[in-house]
Amino acid sequence: MPDFLFEIGLEEIPARMIAPAQMELARRVQDVLTRERLLEAGSEVHSYSTPRRLAVLVKSVAIAQSDTEELLTGPSWNIAFKNGEPTPAAQAFAKKAGVELSALQKITTPKGEYVSATAQRKGRSATEILAEQLPKELAALYWPKNMYWRPGKPERFVRPVKWLVALLDHAIVPVEFAGVRAANITYGHRILHGSESVTIEHAADYLGQLEAAHVTADVELRRHRIRKALDAAVRSVAGARWREDHPLVDTVTHLTEWPAVILGSFEPEYLTLPEEVLVMVMRDHQKYFAVEDASHKLAPYFLTVLNTQPEEHGDEIIRHGNERVLRARFNDARFFWDVDQKIPLTARVEMLKSVTFQKDLGSYHDKTAATLRIAEKLAGILSEKGARIDTGALLEATKLAKADLTAELVKEFTELQGIVGGLYARAQGLGESVAQAIYWQYSPAGIEDPIPPTAEGQLLGIADRFQTISAMFGIGLEPTGSKDPFGLRRAANGIVKILAESGLPLTLWDLTEAAPRGPATAEKIPAFFRERVEFYLRDVRGFAYDVVNAVLAAGHNDIRDAIARAEALSAVRGADDFIAIAAAFKRMKNILRQAQEKNLLQSEPNYDDSSLTDLAEINLRTRAGQVGKDFHILQRTHKYREALELIATLRPDVDQFFDKVMVMVEDEAIRNARLALILRVQRAFSSIADFSEIVTA
Structure with a gap:
């Protein structure tokens, strides 16, 4: 079976967009092949990318779809045949099915007798299908930003399309997109291979032929070579090593096709500047890797990853050029640092009046005052709870937190906001x-x-994040759908993470109490934070979705408590007795919902003991009361796993109740008493989690 290669060549793609697009293109190609029955068992799908290309190589693709048979149903038999003779309706159906009239058969269905035929469907060729489907998949590929580049043409893409390669083994598939028709021609490294084209003789030769043209299309291989080159380059400095930086490795991997590494140096006098400033300049502005000595202190060296192989002695020219650029950036940073020290942070607070926070919310000076009020209230709440905190330091830090926005160093290096304030x-x-x-x-x-x-x-x-959230919600600027221009979801995620992973005894209710009260604070913000807690439990902590739903149904105000309950529920959910209890609680919930829909259930129904005469319901009432006392003791002491295991001991009594007792009987007094019984059982044991949310089958 042939291999299929598909490559789209472009002008340079922004590095941050390459990896998601590479994955999506591979998924889309695989989906087409699977949907069209062209992907064989054992087929392998590989994806590749460089700044100038995205590619997918699929091993073992069917040359064509297999032929199929399809049973078609036509008009009713009485309409298709009159007195045993075919009517025009029968003739039209036979033509549509591609069979002779004699091949039509009668089938009996619940609706009557109909004409049927077995149609033979000839499989389409892979070439035909791919030529038809791939342009649609390319057009649907998601990019954070698109562009038009052909006047009057409808297609949009991240960058102009330069070439297409589509091969089934050595045969060209006539895919066409954005006015470019696929061929077997690609291009190597822009500098090292020039404008000379590369002819791909066979799909399987793709990687090898690009390597010969100084392009490493395999992203993981390119990343590995970069790391090895960084290791090799830094060995020339005794005891030194490059500072691990996974995001920067990813960035330079997607910025290069044929990477090489050069070690540079800078004057040790710059080390008098804070390390954070130096690393930020190297990393964010120049894409340089920092070098540290054996004691993990910054060393006066850097590593730069090139997208070319320097010619003999050319590395010295490149090294000196990079050193000169970095020296200028460091001089700027040192100048701004020295200038900023002439105005202390305390004097900069007043300057925040001229820095706009949001047009309807005023300046950062206004925001600071609002945050200060929240921080003061939260400090008071913590004090009441016996938590130790330096309130004076907190309030002073809150007052000065945004002062560095007026500093020249932050204006030049915005990524250092906050960090610079702390250093100053x-x-x-x-x-x-x-x-x-x-x-x-x-x-x-x-x-x-x-x-x-x-x-x-x-x-x-x-305090800072919650002030932003409450203020934005207060003027109607809450996130909508996938849009969150003020980063409020990120801010809420930060609050949830701090509450979950710190020792602060604060709840979400405490935050709401500390902020100005309004409709948004009272209604929308709690629902917003519930979504963020759900995200944290499911996507960060990895709890199953039904465990998260069950725990949140019982409350999420205390996030650390919700985590503890989720851990306990995850630990016991596989036990047979607990699965049975969860199923029983789901049954109780359904009965109660049906009763409520029929207006047969009061919110606080009367519990008439005299109406409970069946042994099964008496046993459930008695055992639930006994177990409930111990359960609430365990719950109050946060021994959630033991509490859940205790609930599971009710299984025999619950099973017997549902085996022997009909809840929804005609007798109103008996029905009300039984509804009240299961309602109280459900409420008594649902304070840790709503067990009816657990998937049991």
């Missing part, structure tokens, strides 16, 4: 607690980032 606070002797809180205020920026290491930093991060 330390340099200006404002206290380590204040400096640390300011430094870490934006952490976690992502769900993988650590939370601030100090209670003051954690509380500042919470």
